[in-house]
Amino acid sequence: MKDFGLNKDVIVEVKGTQHVGDMSDTMEVVTPGTYNYKNGVCYVIYEEYNDETKAPIKNMIKIYDDKIELVKRGEYNVNMMFSYEKENLAYYNTPFGQILIGIATEFMEIRGDETEVVLDIKYKLTMNGEYASDNEILITIKN
DSSP: OOOOOOOSEEEEEEEEEEEETTEEEEEEEEEEEEEEEETTEEEEEEEEEOTTTOOEEEEEEEEOSSOEEEEEESSSBEEEEEOSSSOEEEEEEETTEEEEEEEEEEEEEEEEOSSEEEEEEEEEEEETTEEEEEEEEEEEEEO
């Protein structure tokens, strides 16, 4: 992955939509973050807060040439890998136990320049081997 050349201090906008049958649920977060480039990987780090408990969730996005990794740490922990290779499996750790999730990336686009980087991801989610939802994540990182 090339270095997009963003400033170290950035604004991270995340819009996630989950579709289950005829119903959709969207969440949006706008928060400060940091951007770094090291050894061919772009790193974006930011915090968000659980809507119910207000507990912090530390997030790290790793942008590679052919995949995007989203790591979440807090009350809920997960490493989500988005790539076209195969369905990626991960354990979603919650205060109530562990759930095996599957992520089948259907669309992924990484575009940007020195002022803005956009990550556009569409994927199917399974939980413990059963279809759960269709999902979209649009992440915008900007100076």
